[in-house]
Amino acid sequence: MENKLINNYSNYDYENYSNFKGVQVINGVLNFPISWLNIQGYCEYSLYLQYAKGIQVPSTLAMKKGTEVHQNLEDKFKETAKPASFKDTLKTSKEIETKSREMFIIEPEYGIRGYIDEVQMTPDEFIIIDDKPGTKAYPSHINQVRAYCLAFQSMVNKQSNGEDNRRIIGALRQRGTDNIFYTEVFDEDVKNNIIYLIKRMHGLIEGSKPFIPTKNPNKCRSCRFKDKCENNLS
Template identity: 55%
Template sequence: MEQKNINEYEKEYSIKNHPDIKGIQIIEGKNNFPISWLNKQGYCEYQIYLESIKGIETAATPEMTHGSDIHNQLENIFKQDATPTSFEDAVEASKENALMSRECFVIAPELGIRGYIDEIWMKPDEIVIIDDKPGRTPYQSTMNQVRAYCLAYKSMTNDERLIKAALRERGTSNLFWIEVFTPEVENQIKFTIDRMQGLLDGTKPFIPTKNPNKCRSCRYKRYCEHYKRD
């Protein structure tokens, strides 16, 4: 597949930072959150409250730093051989010839989501949207994250090609989970996004995880009133 570095977008939006919630932007008048937050939401909603509403800062874990290093290395290698193009031109060109890109930005202001797809394969007959994760387990939270990327891509393009969501073992070519983005899956992820919007506008409560193993490994446990110390 031809490598394309997507770095231009025809459409521009009205954007401003939320006055109270770190990481939230107000785009076209609606709260807009990073799609990666769906991974946090599936792990523990209360983490989002502590980090983004209370503004608690913690140091990155070694696992997070290692993941970022691998991610940056792959991105730099990709850019060496990739040809710059616009998002719209890439979508149109891929209807004839397959291409791939990394760090492809997608946004759906009407849904309040935005994010960067780790890797996207645009083929004449299908679109494959890939998110890189450590390990080989497809957790609900990681599946929701890549589903939301699919939803945002579809919202931007109205692409009628088959769209697939995939999780790949970081640093390898192993796609350990892949799913067709069906109307049923689309409805499910819209429901989850709606809950996230409710958390952000205060109409729904942040629910902490009930998994003690998650609590013990949480970066925010010393600040969390729900953490039960042994």
């Protein structure tokens, strides 16, 4: 399997959305980081506290450790990876299996963007892998990898004029290991489900839908915003 460092940075013009930190406006559509779907599934209100109200709290030890592991894996990957464009990699992967890490992906139509931990391209399929610290496939984790699949599929369709029909598989892997503990074929039902959730996220950001706080006190106890949250149940 060849390692490719895909240079795929955005060339879209954008404006920052003043009401919500981290949100961009591209072609008139709100665009948010895909990683926020993991936060949304944990507690929507924490998104509001951090990015709408601008409350800042220190990162947890787990967050710092995760960032460190990600960086170490990326640095090791770069030692053998060769620079390549997304278009060229799509073409060569029809004959040679290819792997890329920390691949930037953006889809203005759906209003999402982010970095995929790992993409494996084979002659038969694309495997979109998101690394997680444990081995339990939480709904929030599944939603995050589904959104990566959606954006990836859209980019493939644009580059190939809809002629590359290799199936897409979303996968969750235990961080720092080869242990893939969840896989799912990205079919039409899955696609429709994640589009529905993305539309809800846009509603939250633009203010047409309310942020719903978690009803789980265990989540509140471990939340780094608990001392700033009026909905704290712990």
